[in-house]
């Protein structure tokens with residue numbers, strides 16, 4: 485079908501001299517896949533994510549691995565015409581915008597018949613659905629969207645083309661893919677946020693006492709400072725003594741506390757909270773650190789303690805397993821809280837509203 489008849493603004497589009505690739509509408513579809521734009525092979529065979537192409541192969545294999553044949557997929561692209569290999573980002577964003585009415589009409593056609601969530605692959609799929617090109621900050625959770633009165637659900641993740649070039653990211657995409665499949669099968673329960681305490685009051689004191697009294701219970705431990713230190717290279721060693729501890733956080737399966745160090749540090753009213761915080765960091769035998777190679781020397785210098793060695797460290801683990809991953813908080817938020825091990829440790833078994841987690845951090 486001519487994309488113009490579906491609302492595409494081809495006359496305004498920078499790719500308007502190309503041959504549009506038709507979307508693929510599998511019979512009785514079981515999933516909706518939204519890619520970015522077609523490549524050469526897709527253009528020649530007029531099929532998005534063609535199964536002979538690198539990206540199409542990955543997608544076909546993933547879905548067939550969970551029993552969904554390619555013929556049961558709806559496969560759409562954010563923009564229907566091929567961009568040149570080195571096309572600039574603003575050209576692709578402009579094409580995504582011009583092609584959006586066609587995409588929305590196709591999605592409307594499918595979703596009104598079968599309300600399936602969309603697996604959005606890559607930056608331009610994300611731009612089409614959310615106007616947000618920073619997918620690393622919001623990929624992973626199933627999220628609700630609305631465009632032109634069309635309500636839909638989507639899960640953003642990497643494009644398989646990126647995975648083919650950067651295979652070290654494939655475990656992240658796999659996590660997201662299986663979460664999408666779990667959601668399709670109604671096996672992904674809503675995220676259950678824990679209660680959080682930020683004020684050094686009696687409630688915080690009670691939680692700290694509880695943690696102290698339950699050494700066998702696994703807790704998450706983390707801290708924030710007002711500056712950065714690279715303890716491996718010691719690049720900022722001279723500034724080490726000036727680093728200020730802002731807070732120390734503990735997380736049980738039910739509740740989180742964030743001890744505001746700037747408040748409790750020198751106020752005798754909070755001496756018990758301060759002492760318990762130090763005691764837990766120093767002695768609790770069941771801690772999962774979020775970034776021990778940073779926090780251990782910080783606590784040693786600022787709290788004057790030699791902290792208990794962690795049971796596990798999420799950041800170090802991922803560095804060892806996959807040193808190419810970016811050590812950047814927004815990126816980590818996007819997937820770390822969704823990994824099975826993390827959820828098992830803290831008994832959090834789903835996160836439909838997981839995007840809130842990014843806001844929290």
Ligand code: SF4
Nearest residue numbers: 494497500564565583
């Ligand atoms: S990408 Fe979409 S809007 Fe642009 S020319 Fe092709 S069909 Fe038309």
